[in-house]
Amino acid sequence: MPILLTNATLATMTQGYGLIEGGAVVIDGEMIAFAGPMSALPTAYAELAPQDMGGRLITPGLIDCHTHIVFAGDRAAEFELRLNGASYEQVARAGGGILSTVRATRAASEAELLAQALSRADQIIAGGATVIEVKSGYGLTVEDELKMLRVARQIGRHRAVRVKVTHLAAHAVPPEYQGRSGAYIDAVAIPVLHQAAGLGLIDAVDAFCEGIAFSPSEVDRLFTQARALGLPVKLHAEQLSDLKGAVLAARHGALSVDHLEYLGADGIAAMAAAGTVAVILPGAFYTLREVQLPPIAALRQAGVPMAVATDCNPGSSPMTSLTLAMNMACTLFRMTPLEALLGTTLHAARALGLTDCGALEQGKRADLCVWNARHPAELSYRIGATPLHARMFGGRFDA
Ligand code: DI6
Ligand code: FE
Secondary structure (H helix, E strand, C coil), X not given: CCEEEEEEEEXXXXXXXXXXXXXXXXXXXXXXXXXXXXXXXXXXXXXXXEEECCCCEEEECEEECCCCCCCXXXXXXXXXXHHCCCCHHHHHXXXXXXXXXXXHXXXXXXXXXXXXXXXXXXXXXXXCEEEEEXXXXXXXXXXXHHHHHHHHHHHHHHCCCEEEEEEEEECCCCHHHCCCHHHHHHHHHHHHHHHHHHCCCCCEEEEEXXXXXXXXXXXXXXXXXXXXXXXXXXXXXXXXXXXXXXXXXXXXXCCEEEECCCCCHHHHXXXXXXXXXXXXXXXXXXXXXXXXXXXXXXXHHHCCCEEECCXXXXXXXXXXXXXXXXXXXXXXXXXXXXXXXXXXXXXXXXXXXXXXXXXXXXXXXXXXXXXXXXXXXXXXXXXXXXXXXXXXXXXXXXX
C-alpha cells in the first residue's frame, strides 16, 4: 500500500527551495509517486489513510558527498598536545599526524574498522543523511587500501543508507615511499585501482593534489587510467595552495573538485565549462584555522554548483553533522541557507553522479527527512542542533 504524508511544508529543491505549504507526499514502494500541494493530490491516492506531519518541514534526505569515515583510532591526544603548545614537529615525533592514522588503520582488522566506521555512519545518519560517500586513503598499501574499500562497501549492507565508495589511494605518501610519490602511484595507487575496479569495489577515483601529496602530472596519470576503466573522477585540490588541480580535474570531466580555498579564476572557468561541482568543506577550514576563504561569490557568479559536506576525518575535520557543516558554510563562507541546503541535497547528488535523489519529485527515490522546523533556513541557522523528527530511506521510516 502506498504511504500518504500530509500537512507538511515541502522543500522540494526543484527550483530554489521549491517550497510548498500544505504539501503532501505519496510514497509507492521505494519511490516518490507524488510531491505537491494537497489540493493537487491525484484522486487515485485520495482514499489512502493520511499520516499527519503536524506542519513540519520535509526535505530530500541529506547527502554527505565527501567523507573519510573508515579509519582506526583518533587524534584527540594530538589535538591536546598542540593546544598545550607542542609544535607540528613535536607532534610528528610523538607519532602524530596522518601517518598515525595510517599505522592504526593498517594494524586494524576488517571487523574493527567496520565497527568504527559504522559508529561514525550512525552519527551522520542520525543527522538526516540517506547517502554517504566514503573514501579509502589511510591504508596506502595494496592490501590495506583494498581492506578499506571492502569495509566501505559493507557499510551499506549493515545500515539503511546508500554508500558511494571512492578510491583515494593517492591521499598521502607513506614513509616507505618518502620522496618517491611517482613510484607510489605506479606501485600502489594504480594496481589498487585495477584490482578494486575488477572487484566492483569502487564508484569513483579521487586524489590529493598538493605539494605535500601528489603533483598534477601524477594525478593525471592516475585519472587517465580511471577513465579508461569507465570510472568518474573527483579531486582534493587547491586546499593549501593553487597547483591548478581544478583545471586538470575539469579536463577529465570531474564530478567534483573539493576544498578549493586557493582556487583561481582559471579553475573556476574550467569547472563551469565542465559542469564540475565545487564541494565546500568548512570543517577542515575551521579545524586548520585557515584564513584563505574559498571564492564563493566567484563560483556563484560563474554558475558552478556548490555542495557542502562534512569531510569527516580524524585529522582536519572530526565532524559528523551535516547541519553543522551547513551552518559553518553560511557563517564562515557567506553561503546562503538555500545554497547550503542545495549543497547537501541536489548538488551533493550531482557531485556523486546520482540523478535519482536530492529532490522531492515524482520518480525520485523515497529518501526524505521530516524536520522539527517550519522553514529550511532553520537547518543552517541552528548551531550543532539535530532537528530531525524522522528519516525515510527507500520508502521506509526508521524504526
Ligand atoms: N585533506 C584533508 O584535509 C584531509 N585529507 C586531505 O586530503 C586530512 C586527512 C588527515 O589529516 O587525516
Ligand atoms: Fe577529504
